[in-house]
Amino acid sequence: MRKETGELLERLRSERPLVHNITNTVVTNFTANGLLALGASPVMAYAREEVADMAKVAGALVLNIGTLTAELVEACIIAGKAANEAGVPVLLDPVGAGATPYRTESSLRILREVKVAIVRGNAAEIAHLTGEIREIKGVDAGDGGGEAPVELAVRAAAKLGTVVAVTGREDVITDGTKGFVVAGGDELLARVTGAGCLLTSVMGAFAAVERDPLRAGAAALTLYGAAAEAAAVQAGGRGPGSFQIAFLDALAGLSANSAGADAVRPLELAAGGGAR
Numbered sequence: 001m002r003k004e005t006g007e008l009l010e011r012l013r014s015e016r017p018l019v020h021n022i023t024n025t026v027v028t029n030f031t032a033n034g035l036l037a038l039g040a041s042p043v044m045a046y047a048r049e050e051v052a053d054m055a056k057v058a059g060a061l062v063l064n065i066g067t068l069t070a071e072l073v074e075a076c077i078i079a080g081k082a083a084n085e086a087g088v089p090v091l092l093d094p095v096g097a098g099a100t101p102y103r104t105e106s107s108l109r110i111l112r113e114v115k116v117a118i119v120r121g122n123a124a125e126i127a128h129l130t131g132e133i134r135e136i137k138g139v140d141a142g143d144g145g146g147e148a149p150v151e152l153a154v155r156a157a158a159k160l161g162t163v164v165a166v167t168g169r170e171d172v173i174t175d176g177t178k179g180f181v182v183a184g185g186d187e188l189l190a191r192v193t194g195a196g197c198l199l200t201s202v203m204g205a206f207a208a209v210e211r212d213p214l215r216a217g218a219a220a221l222t223l224y225g226a227a228a229e230a231a232a233v234q235a236g237g238r239g240p241g242s243f244q245i246a247f248l249d250a251l252a253g254l255s256a257n258s259a260g261a262d263a264v265r266p267l268e269l270a271a272g273g274g275a276r
């Protein structure tokens with residue numbers, strides 16, 4: 001897996017895939033800079049008049065409802081359908097699902113009308129999409145209720161019929177029957193707004209160069225965690241501001257050897273679908 005992750009990073013850097021983001025007003029600049037630092041080519045395009053044309057020529061489409069409006073949700077659906085027709089992978093970040101009914105309903109509507117390759121969210125957001133209640137405060141997860149994210153991710157993937165990534169201290173990506181658990185990262189990621197949103201877009205960049213969403217997602221999660229660890233060292237305890245800048249540098253500095261040998265392990269599922 002480590003070798004494959006390095007190869008995917010090299011492929012990404014040579015192909016520089018166009019990632020079409022329909023995202024929120026908080027994280028637009030950070031997302032574009034993070035994708036550029038990694039080696040992808042970001043574009044933000046929201047107008048209903050153009051989203052289908054942009055999505056069709058992109059390597060991946062990332063839908064993010066962080067500052068949703070009725071117009072934005074319509075744009076997501078138009079773009080998502082065009083991407084589906086063109087065979088372009090679509091990712092969804094259901095920011096704040098569960099914080100308000102409108103966020104939950106809009107995420108579920110997108111999932112009904114668009115074939116989504118990967119949904120990535122924190123534990124509270126993913127739980128709310130499956131109809132379970134978890135503590136959520138705006139866009140931030142609570143403590144996750146103590147349950148291992150593996151169980152939640154497996155249940156959500158089965159219920160939503162798509163690959164699901166649940167992130168937090170430990171990350172999980174699964175299609176409900178197999179997947180990966182990824183360790184690493186740094187707590188400072190939770191102190192930088194947009195760290196989750198950028199991660200979903202980074203997963204989009206990998207999905208553009210690797211059609212297996214589990215492998216693409218695992219590579220993105222592994223390298224993102226490695227970049228965070230390098231940035232924390234570089235920031236030297238100065239805090240979230242220094243870390244944010246160091247993190248962009250660390251994304252640019254990722255190499256085939258950056259992924260830790262034991263950062264990612266295959267998800268083992270017991271007979272009957274439960275996690276072991």
Ligand SMILES: Nc1ncnc2c1ncn2[C@@H]1O[C@H](COP(=O)(O)OP(=O)(O)O)[C@@H](O)[C@H]1O
Binds near residue numbers: 139141225
């Ligand atoms: N306590 C933590 N320790 C290490 N990494 C973390 C921690 N909390 C979040 N992360 C990382 O931060 C990134 C964003 O995840 P998360 O905070 O779950 O998303 P969101 O910002 O959407 O709530 C992921 O790479 C995740 O692994």
Ligand SMILES: Cc1ncsc1CCOP(=O)(O)O
Binds near residue numbers: 067095139193198
């Ligand atoms: C603070 C905030 N409010 C609406 S969207 C947003 C950004 C959320 O970003 P992330 O989920 O990546 O922390």
Ligand SMILES: [Mg+2]
Binds near residue numbers: 096121122139196
């Ligand atoms: Mg988020």
